[in-house]
Amino acid sequence: DQQVKQNSPSLSVQEGRISILNCDYTNSMFDYFLWYKKYPAEGPTFLISISSIKDKNEDGRFTVFLNKSAKHLSLHIVPSQPGDSAVYFCAASAAGTYKYIFGTGTRLKVLA
Amino acid sequence: DAGVIQSPRHEVTEMGQEVTLRCKPISGHNSLFWYRQTMMRGLELLIYFNNNVPIDDSGMPEDRFSAKMPNASFSTLKIQPSEPRDSAVYFCASSPGTRTGSNQPQHFGDGTRLSIL
16 A cells, blocks of 8 residues: 555656646655655655645745645646756655655656 | 765675675764665665664565664665565665654665675
8 A cells, every 4th residue: 555656657848847746645644745856876865845734835946735635745846957857756754753655756857 | 065875886796695785874863764666666664773773674574684783873784695586776864863753854875776696
């Protein structure tokens, strides 16, 4: 039973446009969510996080939105750049725990 | 700043051999995690240490796998004997998080790509 799902294995976007990556979760105990970016032959790099007390968190070109009632979060990248081409993982954890549950990732390709 | 350092980056060995993967966490981080990434199962947690003590090893696949953290700056993951199905990328991560979690992101090393022939 996959508690964190990224249903789109891949996404292609033109440079300068918006990239929207989606993530759904099933466990209502999750209260902290993160996005990681991963380039080939490197480890995942932390990108942005959001606590369940918020519905939006922004960091430069990256914004994460959280819809608790729908158990859905999304990552918006505006404007998209070729260097953003990578695999993006969402992860979730429950209060009082250390364990992250990762989604299976979405491969983003930004076309120049 | 030095990140999480893993060695070796690549390991190719024959079935039945002992494999030792190494990790140096970020200085000052008191939580350390070992993950395995495969196509079938994605990124899965194998074991978690806090202050050098193993807290949760429920993800360790079987007795052939063992992990140690003799001090705050070093951890090993050992597979003995290794099998072809152990082939995967193994990541180590560290965080300043507390034992019960403190919403601190984990920082990953670049992984060890392990191939068992």
